[in-house]
Amino acid sequence: MNQSVRISGLVRIANVVRRELSGTMSMEQRDRLRGQTQRNLATVEQILRDRGATVQNLPPPSQRAYRFLSGINWTQTGAAVQDDSAVRGEPVAAAPSHRPSMISWRRSSSLMELALDELARDPAVPQVNLIEAMSRQMELTIQRQNITPDRMSPATREQRGWFGFMSRPENLSAYIQSRQTASRVLNAAALGSRQYPPPLTIHFRPIRGMYKLKAGRQGVRLWLPTPMIAFDEAAFLLVGALIYRRDGVARQRVIELMTSEGYQTVRAELESLGGISEQTRGATHDLGQSFDRVNAGYFGGKMARPRLTWNRTFTGRKFGHYDFILDTVMVSRTLDSHEVPEYVVDFLVFHELLHKFHGLHWVNGRGYAHTAEFYESERKFARYQKAEAFLGKLAREVR
Numbered sequence: 001m002n003q004s005v006r007i008s009g010l011v012r013i014a015n016v017v018r019r020e021l022s023g024t025m026s027m028e029q030r031d032r033l034r035g036q037t038q039r040n041l042a043t044v045e046q047i048l049r050d051r052g053a054t055v056q057n058l059p060p061p062s063q064r065a066y067r068f069l070s071g072i073n074w075t076q077t078g079a080a081v082q083d084d085s086a087v088r089g090e091p092v093a094a095a096p097s098h099r100p101s102m103i104s105w106r107r108s109s110s111l112m113e114l115a116l117d118e119l120a121r122d123p124a125v126p127q128v129n130l131i132e133a134m135s136r137q138m139e140l141t142i143q144r145q146n147i148t149p150d151r152m153s154p155a156t157r158e159q160r161g162w163f164g165f166m167s168r169p170e171n172l173s174a175y176i177q178s179r180q181t182a183s184r185v186l187n188a189a190a191l192g193s194r195q196y197p198p199p200l201t202i203h204f205r206p207i208r209g210m211y212k213l214k215a216g217r218q219g220v221r222l223w224l225p226t227p228m229i230a231f232d233e234a235a236f237l238l239v240g241a242l243i244y245r246r247d248g249v250a251r252q253r254v255i256e257l258m259t260s261e262g263y264q265t266v267r268a269e270l271e272s273l274g275g276i277s278e279q280t281r282g283a284t285h286d287l288g289q290s291f292d293r294v295n296a297g298y299f300g301g302k303m304a305r306p307r308l309t310w311n312r313t314f315t316g317r318k319f320g321h322y323d324f325i326l327d328t329v330m331v332s333r334t335l336d337s338h339e340v341p342e343y344v345v346d347f348l349v350f351h352e353l354l355h356k357f358h359g360l361h362w363v364n365g366r367g368y369a370h371t372a373e374f375y376e377s378e379r380k381f382a383r384y385q386k387a388e389a390f391l392g393k394l395a396r397e398v399r
Contacts, residue, residue, distance in 0.1 A: 005057045007047060013040055014065035014314065018333055021072070021283035034074045041069055064314035064334060072283070073338040104152070105138060108159045115166075116203040119179065131172070135163040149275030158206035161274025162226060165266075171229075175204055178229040182236045186222065189240025196220045196244075204229050206270075210254060211243060227266035231257065248365025255360070255367065258325045267326070279309040282336035287329070290342075290349045298350060298380065299357070306356060308349075310336060317395055320348045322355035322369075329353065334394070347387035354378060 017037055044066065048054060055066050111134050138160050141147070149157060166172050179202055187198040196213050200222045212223040224239070231239070235257050241250035257263060280288035287308040295303045307328040311321075319332040329352040335345050358374050360367035381387065 004059060005048060005051050005053045006059060007044055007062055010044060010058075010062045011065045011314070013037075014068050015333070017069060017072075018283050018336065030074065034072075037069055037072065041066070061314060068314060068333075068337060071337055071339055104156045105134075105141075105159070108134065108138070108156070108163070112159060112162065112205065116205060117201070119176065120201050120203065131163055132167045135160075135167040138163060149277040152275060152277070155206075157274035157277065158270075159274075161270040161272075162206055164273035165226070165270050174229050178231065179204065181233050182224070182228075182231070182239075185233060185236040186240050186243070189237075189244045190220070193244055196222075210251075210258070211239065213243060225258075225267075226270055227258070227263045230262040230266050250365070252362045252365045252367060255324070264327075276307070278307055282310055282333070284336050284338050285340070285342065285345045287331060287345075287349065290346050291329075291353075294346055294350045294353060297382075299353070303353060303357070306353075319391060319395075320352045322352040324355070324360065327356070329356075340394070341390070343383050344387050344390050347381050347383065348391070350381050351378060 017033065020033065048057070051057075055063055058066060111130060115130055142160075152160070166175060182202050183200065186202065187200055190196060190198040190200055196215055197220065200220050201218070202222050202224065204224050204226045207223050207225055210225070214221055222243075228235075228239075235254070238247075238250045238253045238257070241247040242254050278288075280286055280291075287310070291305060291308055295301055295305070306322075307326065309328065309330050310333050311330050314332065314334045319335055321330045322328070323330070329349060331345070331348055331352075334340075335348060354374055354377050355369050358369075358371065358377070360369055361371045362368070378384065
């Protein structure tokens with residue numbers, strides 16, 4: 001039996017090609033990308049032949065990337081350009097890009113760290129000038145260069161939103177007050193902890209998840225999502241119980257607070273200031289169009305549209321996700337293929353929208369999304385059985 005063959009860069013090539021196919025291009029640009037993709041595939045196939053291997057010997061992510069690249073219907077594509085990549089150290093050339101590179105600010109991360117540390121050490125002397133100057137510099141650059149949100153990385157948009165939000169005196173004041181409350185409550189909760197003892201250095205900043213806790217030479221740092229500045233003392237007591245007692249009921253309450261109006265109002269303002277960039281259009285399917293069909297067909301057109309986006313890579317089992325806190329439907333790139341029927345993408349979007357519609361059902365501090373009511377609603381999809389069968393078969397094929 002042949003051993004697994006690893007070809008570095010293959011997944012990256014597929015992700016770049018797919019991202020570029022979601023844009024707009026001329027026939028010349030499309031043909032150039034097509035030729036480059038075919039040469040990349042030929043290089044991969046030669047490597048496999050040299051090793052006496054087949055596509056099945058590639059790791060599952062690489063198999064999915066290969067299937068995507070080899071299955072592109074070039075007569076029906078939108079647009080594409082590609083970055084430089086390499087296949088196992090051998091040059092895999094890239095088509096010249098006609099799309100501007102992603103924008104980032106080199107000093108934004110370090111300046112945010114400086115401002116956060118100063119706010120944690122001495123809230124009486126907030127870094128107003130530093131924050132305002134960085135926000136102003138970002139906005140002037142964006143205006144002068146006509147930079148759109150889709151040209152900024154997610155981290156850059158988050159940093160822009162944070163600086164813009166904190167440059168407003170009332171928001172910075174709310175930050176300082178919340179940090180003082182959180183410090184008092186959470187340092188008390190940390191008493192007796194061996195791994196993460198007080199004192200805690202607390203930052204409200206862009207992060208994924210409910211919190212991030214780490215111990216290092218400079219002590220224990222606790223990072224909380226910026227919108228938690230909307231929390232009061234009772235809410236931080238729940239956060240402390242979640243972190244230090246792993247309390248399931250506290251976890252339920254914190255999640256509920258993160259979906260409340262106060263938290264979501266701050267989150268929405270941060271997102272708006274950072275710039276919103278959806279990724280609805282794929283190489284083959286458009287999630288915006290899918291949402292419109294599903295909303296009209298199953299929700300009477302009354303479903304508020306969440307953010308819709310394709311995920312960053314090809315997945316083999318989980319094809320979709322709904323984030324209750326961010327109100328975001330994410331769909332796997334694996335479904336963005338000519339081999340996947342439109343109704344299958346619609347079913348996946350319908351499934352995720354049902355999570356938004358039904359919400360979470362809580363039992364003993366644990367949230368359940370797939371309830372009997374949920375499954376009853378799901379079976380109302382017109383081609384439910386065919387869509388389920390297709391996704392089941394696809395999951396077996398792309399593992």
